[in-house]
Amino acid sequence: MAGGAGRNAARAIDALRRGWAVRLAADDGAIRLMAIEGADAVTLAAFDPDGKADILISAARAETLKLANQLAAADPERPVQIERMPWIDADVATSIADPVLDLSSPLKGPFRARPLVSPHAAQAALRLARLAGILPAYFVSEPDGEAEVEASADDIAAYDDAIHLAIATRARLPVSASETAEIVAFRSPDEPREHVALIVGKRDASPPVVRLHSECLTGDALGSLKCDCGPQLHEALHRIADAPWGILLYLRQEGRGIGLVNKLRAYAMQDQGFDTVDANVRLGFAIDARDFSVAARMLDLLNVGTVRLLTNNPNKVAGLEAARIKVAERLPIILPANPHNERYLATKRDRTGHQL
Numbered sequence: 001m002a003g004g005a006g007r008n009a010a011r012a013i014d015a016l017r018r019g020w021a022v023r024l025a026a027d028d029g030a031i032r033l034m035a036i037e038g039a040d041a042v043t044l045a046a047f048d049p050d051g052k053a054d055i056l057i058s059a060a061r062a063e064t065l066k067l068a069n070q071l072a073a074a075d076p077e078r079p080v081q082i083e084r085m086p087w088i089d090a091d092v093a094t095s096i097a098d099p100v101l102d103l104s105s106p107l108k109g110p111f112r113a114r115p116l117v118s119p120h121a122a123q124a125a126l127r128l129a130r131l132a133g134i135l136p137a138y139f140v141s142e143p144d145g146e147a148e149v150e151a152s153a154d155d156i157a158a159y160d161d162a163i164h165l166a167i168a169t170r171a172r173l174p175v176s177a178s179e180t181a182e183i184v185a186f187r188s189p190d191e192p193r194e195h196v197a198l199i200v201g202k203r204d205a206s207p208p209v210v211r212l213h214s215e216c217l218t219g220d221a222l223g224s225l226k227c228d229c230g231p232q233l234h235e236a237l238h239r240i241a242d243a244p245w246g247i248l249l250y251l252r253q254e255g256r257g258i259g260l261v262n263k264l265r266a267y268a269m270q271d272q273g274f275d276t277v278d279a280n281v282r283l284g285f286a287i288d289a290r291d292f293s294v295a296a297r298m299l300d301l302l303n304v305g306t307v308r309l310l311t312n313n314p315n316k317v318a319g320l321e322a323a324r325i326k327v328a329e330r331l332p333i334i335l336p337a338n339p340h341n342e343r344y345l346a347t348k349r350d351r352t353g354h355q356l
């Protein structure tokens with residue numbers, strides 16, 4: 001989709017992060033949005049001088065706000081529009097948007113749900129929030145004639161499609177696990193995240209040992225003990241180095257695809273007692289927002305059709321196979337727990353199907 005669609009989605013992401021209005025169109029209508037995250041009295045007055053804009057949130061957030069009994073069909077994918085009350089200013093809206101604040105700012109209410117103007121545009125809006133790495137919560141109004149940033153639900157749906165990903169460059173990269181490794185960088189004209197592959201060992205006809213590693217700044221770079229990412233990354237590199245050959249794909253899917261800031265919000269929720277699954281859901285995201293077709297595309301570009309996959313996650317196997325990469329073997333990668341990640345690992349085992 002290089003070109004128009006990518007440009008529209010990129011502009012919409014940029015606009016939302018800056019607190020600017022976006023007009024989002026779908027086959028069933030159009031809406032005008034401003035992210036609640038970062039909104040203040042001034043930006044809100046500019047977006048909505050009459051104080052009439054409603055609020056758009058995820059179904060999960062609506063449930064926490066005790067709106068579930070007002071929803072026609074309890075569809076977890078369907079966003080919920082809350083009627084704007086005079087007492088909902090930018091600060092109250094922020095407490096509606098951000099579940100991390102629930103303990104410190106008990107919620108006002110009651111809230112009233114209203115029919116969605118355009119359910120498809122509203123759904124695209126929530127997807128756009130994940131792509132922008134912001135909370136899925138907006139001020140929403142009917143579009144007026146003003147020229148604004150405009151995007152369509154189709155633009156948003158196509159945004160992180162890996163189809164235009166290509167190899168940008170490659171170079172020798174000696175690493176502690178292997179002095180002869182080669183790094184390959186991938187880039188897409190459609191979106192800014194640059195994925196990399198580290199190829200270790202001498203390529204032969206056997207299927208390589210492959211690790212799909214999703215970015216985790218806290219675990220990979222800071223030595224976080226809350227997850228198993230850092231030790232898994234290093235173990236994977238050594239296991240690959242011990243094999244005839246292999247590839248580590250470093251995927252820029254921070255926080256299982258919700259971005260660093262939202263992951264840290266999920267951590268704040270975990271500080272309040274929620275587990276990793278409930279924290280994601282309460283924020284208004286899927287339990288796992290990753291799409292592994294990007295990894296399949298990278299393997300295609302490296303002319304690899306069959307892999308031996310280092311993972312405990314059956315969804316990674318299924319994701320590759322759905323994208324026509326054959327997984328000849330799944331190799332477990334299990335590391336000892338520590339007191340800080342015990343519960344996280346147990347949740348992966350008990351609630352997300354990890355084979356641990």
Ligand SMILES: Nc1nc2c(ncn2[C@@H]2O[C@H](COP(=O)(O)OP(=O)(O)OP(=O)(O)O)[C@@H](O)[C@H]2O)c(=O)[nH]1
Nearest residue numbers: 213214215216227253254255256266276311312313
């Ligand atoms: N949203 C969210 N993301 C997290 C949390 N803890 C870790 N992550 C992210 O989860 C991802 C972990 O990815 P992987 O280790 O590749 O995948 P996995 O699903 O655990 O599967 P394995 O291949 O078995 O390790 C990284 O993107 C982390 O940033 C959390 O509590 N919340």
Ligand SMILES: [Zn+2]
Nearest residue numbers: 216219227229
């Ligand atoms: Zn991690």
